[in-house]
Amino acid sequence: MVGKYLETLYSMGEKALQALIIIVIGYVVYKIFDKLFTKFIEKSSQDEIVLNFFKTIIKTVFIVIIAIMALSQLGINTSSILAIFTAASAAFALAIKDSLASFFDGIIILLAKPFSKGDLIEVVGVTGRIQEISLLYTNLLTLDNKKIVIPNSQLAHSTLVNYSSEEIRRVDLNFDVIMGSDTELVKKVIMEEALSNPYCLHDIPPFVNMTEYKDSALTFTLRVWAATENYETLRCSLLENMNKRFNEEGIELAYTTYDIHLSK
Structure with a gap:
């Protein structure tokens, strides 16, 4: 009786050891694969964010396979577990259908890039x-x-x-000056500031012209191009430098005025 008990205990211990060996070997194999895949990501011309996404999926598959193999080694009927898991997965899928939709939408996003x-x-x-x-x-x-x-x-x-998909972006700025301003002087000042700005691309000539009459102002539009990473720098420097030049040239910017009539 004791011998049979010890034999059973020994058999269970042997199976547990074999299952542990499977887990250890699986873990080592995954770490080797993970290291190789990480090097592939670093050297690949593919987008890193796409490769990391599939890396997560592969990790999940590895865990499932190793778990099934270890349970099978312990003598557990994995086919029954898989049947129960399949049924549970179907019910679970209905409960988290929105999350599943997000998962597949994530794949679509990665493919569409x-x-x-x-x-x-x-x-x-x-x-x-x-x-x-x-x-x-x-x-x-x-x-x-x-x-x-x-x-x-x-x-x-x-x-x-x-905003980052293209190498260059266009900066559009409008300047309202008072009625009666020298239009040629205004255009000349704006063009000079645009051409002298180091962040302005000169391959595409700047556009400067009067584009609108307002109630008490003339609107001048400037359109210039910049490298995408310099977009904000160019826009801010143009606004600052243009204000200084307008003051130096005596060009007055328009602002809204109100005539108030008081009556008894």
Whole structure:
């Protein structure tokens, strides 16, 4: 009786040891694969954010396979477990259908590639740089360093503006000057400031012209091009420098005035 008990205990211990060996070997194999895949990501011309997404999926598959093999080694009927797991998965899928939709929308986003890691985008009223696409969510970092988490389903079905997809962007500025201003002088000053700005691309000539009559002002429009990373720098420097030049040249900017009539 004792011998049979010890034999059973020994058999169980042997199976547990074999299951442990499977887990250890599986873990080592995964770590080797993970290391190789990480090197592939570093050297690959593919977008890092796409490769990391599939890396997460592969990790999940590895865990499931190793778990099934270890349970099978312990003598557990994995076919029954798989049948129960399949039925549970179907019920679970109905309960989390929105999350599953986000998962598949994430795959669609990765295949369509509307953006890359680090791109500045605007979507659902939020502007930020892409940090990561996970299985269910996309993480953005706003310009003031706030993390925004957006469901992939919402991202996939919304209009998206990518400010980083092109190498150059156009800066549009309007200047309202008072009626009676010397139009040629105004255009000359604006053009000089645009051409002298180091962030302005000269391959595409700046556009300067009077574009509108207002009630008490003349509107002059400036359109210049800049490298995408210099967009804000060019815009701000033009506004600052233009104000100085207008003051130096005696060009008065228009502002809204009101005539108030008092009556008894």
